[in-house]
Amino acid sequence: MSLAHEFAYYKPLRLEEALSLKQQYGNKANILAGGTDLIVNIREGVLKPDLLIDIKRIKELSQLNWGNDTLFIGSNVTFAELIENEVVQKNFVLLHDACKTIGSTGIRARATLTGNICSAVPSLDSAPALLCYEAMIHCAGTGSKREIPVREWFLSPRKTALQEDEIVTGISIKRIPDSYGIYIKLGRYSGEDLAQAGWGILMIGDKQYRFAHCALSPIPKRAYHIEDLCNGNSLNADLIEKAIALIPSEINPITDIRCTQKYRMYISEIMLRRGLMAIQKRSSGKYIEPRKLMGDV
Amino acid sequence: MKEISFMLNDEPRNVQVEPNEILLDVLRNKLGIKSPKCGCERGDCGACTVLLDGKAVRSCLILAVEVENHNITTLEGISRAKLSALQEAFMEFNSFQCGYCAPGIILAVTELLEKNPHPSLEEIKESIAGNLCRCTGYTPIFDAIMSLTGKGTK
Numbered sequence: 001m002s003l004a005h006e007f008a009y010y011k012p013l014r015l016e017e018a019l020s021l022k023q024q025y026g027n028k029a030n031i032l033a034g035g036t037d038l039i040v041n042i043r044e045g046v047l048k049p050d051l052l053i054d055i056k057r058i059k060e061l062s063q064l065n066w067g068n069d070t071l072f073i074g075s076n077v078t079f080a081e082l083i084e085n086e087v088v089q090k091n092f093v094l095l096h097d098a099c100k101t102i103g104s105t106g107i108r109a110r111a112t113l114t115g116n117i118c119s120a121v122p123s124l125d126s127a128p129a130l131l132c133y134e135a136m137i138h139c140a141g142t143g144s145k146r147e148i149p150v151r152e153w154f155l156s157p158r159k160t161a162l163q164e165d166e167i168v169t170g171i172s173i174k175r176i177p178d179s180y181g182i183y184i185k186l187g188r189y190s191g192e193d194l195a196q197a198g199w200g201i202l203m204i205g206d207k208q209y210r211f212a213h214c215a216l217s218p219i220p221k222r223a224y225h226i227e228d229l230c231n232g233n234s235l236n237a238d239l240i241e242k243a244i245a246l247i248p249s250e251i252n253p254i255t256d257i258r259c260t261q262k263y264r265m266y267i268s269e270i271m272l273r274r275g276l277m278a279i280q281k282r283s284s285g286k287y288i289e290p291r292k293l294m295g296d297v
Numbered sequence: 298m299k300e301i302s303f304m305l306n307d308e309p310r311n312v313q314v315e316p317n318e319i320l321l322d323v324l325r326n327k328l329g330i331k332s333p334k335c336g337c338e339r340g341d342c343g344a345c346t347v348l349l350d351g352k353a354v355r356s357c358l359i360l361a362v363e364v365e366n367h368n369i370t371t372l373e374g375i376s377r378a379k380l381s382a383l384q385e386a387f388m389e390f391n392s393f394q395c396g397y398c399a400p401g402i403i404l405a406v407t408e409l410l411e412k413n414p415h416p417s418l419e420e421i422k423e424s425i426a427g428n429l430c431r432c433t434g435y436t437p438i439f440d441a442i443m444s445l446t447g448k449g450t451k
C-alpha cells in the first residue's frame with residue numbers, strides 16, 4: 001500500500017532550488033533527509049505536506065568538516081556517520097554516547113542529527129549533548145543566513161525557532177579542550193526505546209561543569225542551578241549529593257506512557273549520581289560503557 | 298507516475314511509481330521481491346530490512362523514489378548463487394520458527410560481518426537490537442552468528 005496522503009516530490013541538486021521551493025510552499029513543504037520520522041508522521045496523518053523536498057543530492061548539506069577546532073555537521077549527516085567519525089569519538093564523547101542510543105542500526109543508517117533536532121520532541125537524545133557543547137544551528141532562507149544558538153532553538157514540544165521558509169543547513173560544535181562527557185539514557189529496555197530520562201554531563205578541567213537533560217521537561221534544557229552550585233568545586237561525594245538535591249528545581253517531568261512523573265524525579269537522582277561518578281572515572285582514563293550504568297547487562 | 302531506475306540485487310530495474318509509494322510495497326508488489334516483510338510500518342521491528350548501498354535500512358520508511366540510482370540488496374540477492382554461510386548457519390541452529398524476522402536479521406548481520414568478521418556477542422546484539430523476533434527467544438540466532446565469528450557459540 002502506498003501512503004494515503006499524496007504529495008509531490010522533488011530532489012534538487014542545489015540549495016538555492018530547495019530554498020526557493022521552501023519559500024513558495026512554506027509549511028506545506030517538508031524537508032526529507034532520512035525520513036525516519038517524516039514518513040511515520042505522514043503515514044499517521046500528523047503531517048499532510050503538498051511537497052517533499054529531498055535534500056540528499058545537495059552536496060554541501062552532506063559535509064562533515066573539521067577545522068579550527070569546530071565540527072560542522074551538514075544536515076544530511078546520519079547518526080551512523082557520526083558514530084563512525086574519529087573526530088566525534090575523540091573530541092565529542094558526550095555526542096558520541098548520545099548517537100549510539102538512538103533507535104537501532106537500521107534507523108541510524110538513515111536518521112540525521114539535524115532531523116532529530118527539527119523533530120524537537122521532549123525526549124530528544126541528541127539535545128543534552130548539543131546543549132552542553134553550545135552548538136550553533138545554521139539556517140538558510142532565500143537570500144538570508146543565520147545561526148541560532150541551540151539554547152534558543154527549542155520553543156515548545158515539536159516547535160523550534162526555524163521559520164517557515166528556512167532550511168537547516170547544519171549544526172556546528174566547537175571542541176572544548178580538557179573536557180570529559182557522558183550521556184546517560186534510561187529506556188524501558190535496552191535497544192530502540194525512547195528516553196524515559198536522559199542526562200548529559202560535561203566536565204571541563206576539574207572544576208567546571210555543564211549539565212543538560214531531555215524527557216524531563218517540555219523541552220530539553222541546561223541545568224544552570226546545578227552548574228552554579230558545582231562550578232569552582234572539585235567533584236566529591238558531598239558535591240554530588242548537593243547537586244542531586246537541586247534536581248527538583250531543574251526538571252518538570254510529566255507522567256506518560258513510558259513512566260510516571262515521580263519515577264522520573266527519582267531516577268534522575270540515580271542517573272546524576274552514577275553519571276558524575278562515571279565521568280570521574282572517564283577523566284582518569286577508564287573505559288566506561290554508559291548503558292551499563294543503568295543496569296543494562 | 299515517475300519512472301525510476303535502480304540496481305536491485307545487481308540487476309538494473311525500472312519501475313513506475315507515485316511519490317507516495319513506499320519502497321517495501323514496491324519491492325513486494327511491483328517487483329516480486331517477497332523476502333522483506335511488513336511488520337509494523339513504523340521502523341520498530343526490522344522485518345522490512347533491505348541493504349541500501351550496503352547498509353541495512355528500513356524499507357517501510359523509505360519512498361521508492363528516493364532509491365533512484367542506488368543499489369538495493371535483499372535476501373534474494375545474497376542467496377542467488379547459493380545460500381550464504383550465514384543462512385546455512387541459521388538452518389543448522391534452527392534459528393527461526395515462523396521465519397518472519399529472518400530475512401531482516403540475515404541482512405543486518407550480513408552488513409555487520411562484512412564490516413567486522415569477528416564481532417563480539419555484544420556487537421551482534423547491538424546490530425540486531427532493532428530486529429524483533431517473536432518466536433525463538435534470540436538464543437539460536439546468536440548461536441548461529443557466533444558459530445561464524447571464530448569465537449564459537451557463547
Ligand code: FES
Binds near residue numbers: 340344346
Ligand atoms: S515494517 Fe519496517 S520496521 Fe517494521
Ligand code: FES
Binds near residue numbers: 432
Ligand atoms: S522466527 Fe518467528 S519472528 Fe523470528
